[in-house]
Amino acid sequence: MAIDHYVTLSVLLFCIGVLGVLLRRNAIIIFMSIELMLNAVNLLLVSFSSYLSDTAGQVFVVFTMVVAAAEVAVGLAILVTVYRNSKTTDVNVLNKLKW
Amino acid sequence: MISTYIFYFLSFVAVFSALLVITSKNPIYSVLYLVVTFFSIAGHYVLLNAQFLAAVHVIVYAGAIMVLFLFVIMLLNLNEETETHKPALVKFAGVISGGLLLLVLVAALKNFEMAPIQNAPNPNIGLIKNIGKVLFGEFMVPFEVSSILFLGAMVGAVMLGKKEIK
Numbered sequence: 001m002a003i004d005h006y007v008t009l010s011v012l013l014f015c016i017g018v019l020g021v022l023l024r025r026n027a028i029i030i031f032m033s034i035e036l037m038l039n040a041v042n043l044l045l046v047s048f049s050s051y052l053s054d055t056a057g058q059v060f061v062v063f064t065m066v067v068a069a070a071e072v073a074v075g076l077a078i079l080v081t082v083y084r085n086s087k088t089t090d091v092n093v094l095n096k097l098k099w
Numbered sequence: 100m101i102s103t104y105i106f107y108f109l110s111f112v113a114v115f116s117a118l119l120v121i122t123s124k125n126p127i128y129s130v131l132y133l134v135v136t137f138f139s140i141a142g143h144y145v146l147l148n149a150q151f152l153a154a155v156h157v158i159v160y161a162g163a164i165m166v167l168f169l170f171v172i173m174l175l176n177l178n179e180e181t182e183t184h185k186p187a188l189v190k191f192a193g194v195i196s197g198g199l200l201l202l203v204l205v206a207a208l209k210n211f212e213m214a215p216i217q218n219a220p221n222p223n224i225g226l227i228k229n230i231g232k233v234l235f236g237e238f239m240v241p242f243e244v245s246s247i248l249f250l251g252a253m254v255g256a257v258m259l260g261k262k263e264i265k
Contacts, residue, residue, distance in 0.1 A: 003213055004208075004211070005106065005110075006143075006147075007208055007211075008205075008208075009110050009113070009114070009143075011201065011204045011205060011208065012114050012201070013113065013114065013117055013136075014204075015197055015198075015200055015201040015204065016114070016117045016118060016120075016121060017117075018197050018200055019121055019193065019194065019197035020120065020121035022192075022193030022194075022196060022197055023121060023185065023190055023193045023194070023197075024121060024185075025184065025185055026126060026177070028126055028168065028171065028172060028175075028177065029120075029121070029126060029129055031168070032120060032129055032130070032133050032168065033120070033121060035133065035160075035164065036117055036120065036133070036136065039136070039137065039140055039160075042140075042156075043140055043143060043144075046143075046144055046147050046149050046152060047143075047147055049149070049224065050147040050148055050149060050224065050225070051213070053221040053224055054224070055224045055225075055229050055230055055232075055233040056233060056237070056238075058149055058151075058152055058224070058225060058230055059230060059233050059234050059237075059238050061149075061152055062152070062155070062230075062234065063238075063241060063245055065155065065156070065159050065160075066245045066248065066249065067245070067248070068164070069159060069163065069164060069249075069252075070248050070249055070251075070252035071252075072164050072167060072168070073167070073252050073253070073255075073256045074252050074255045074256055074259070076167055076168070076171045076256075077255065077256040077259035077260050078259055079171065079175075080171060080174065080175070080259070080260065081259050081260075083175050089175065089177065092185075
């Protein structure tokens with residue numbers, strides 16, 4: 001399979017993730033869209049790594065997964081705490097940091 | 100060529116279920132469609148000879164992260180009734196901006212050409228032996244730093260999950 005097909009697929013998935021962040025107001029779905037974007041980048045890294053026969057790309061994917069897992073663990077814990085205090089995960093209600 | 104058909108099938112499944120993730124009203128369905136997307140991406144990894152990463156991807160994403168998402172959604176009792184929506188104008192603006200980003204990326208990548216590869220493609224780079232050699236050789240320090248990051252994330256999640264924060 002040619003590399004440009006994988007690039008196109010990654011671009012599509014990344015843009016769907018961006019669209020999810022822009023369209024939805026539920027903070028959990030925004031998190032899921034971020035996961036989608038991270039996965040698009042992972043797919044691109046793996047396809048280039050396989051194209052160039054370089055293992056470093058696949059090692060970067062492992063690091064991305066580590067960071068994504070840590071982000072999800074802390075982020076969801078923050079969301080649960082926020083929900084306990086304000087009974088919502090709507091990002092339009094959570095505007096305390098707005099200037 | 101059979102791998103071409105598999106590629107198109109997996110790509111279709113990935114993009115279609117990714118679209119369903121961001122459009123479905125119920126957050127639980129979003130998680131389930133995201134699991135489908137992750138499985139099709141794992142299929143792509145197998146196609147790209149990255150078998151170890153495909154297994155890790157399924158275990159970490161579909162097994163751990165998605166269960167965490169599902170757990171939180173059910174804990175917070177989010178469902179279709181509690182789901183809020185943006186006004187139509189904001190949605191329209193979001194679709195336009197996302198479409199513009201797609202347009203810019205496609206236009207930027209339309210005429211790109213990869214430099215010709217020096218060595219013949221090696222199908223064995225995705226094996227755990229080679230990944231381990233690079234991970235524990237060249238990338239030893241980032242590996243250790245990521246373990247500290249994990250420890251910090253774990254402590255932070257436990258601290259945030261406690262009943263009252265002092």
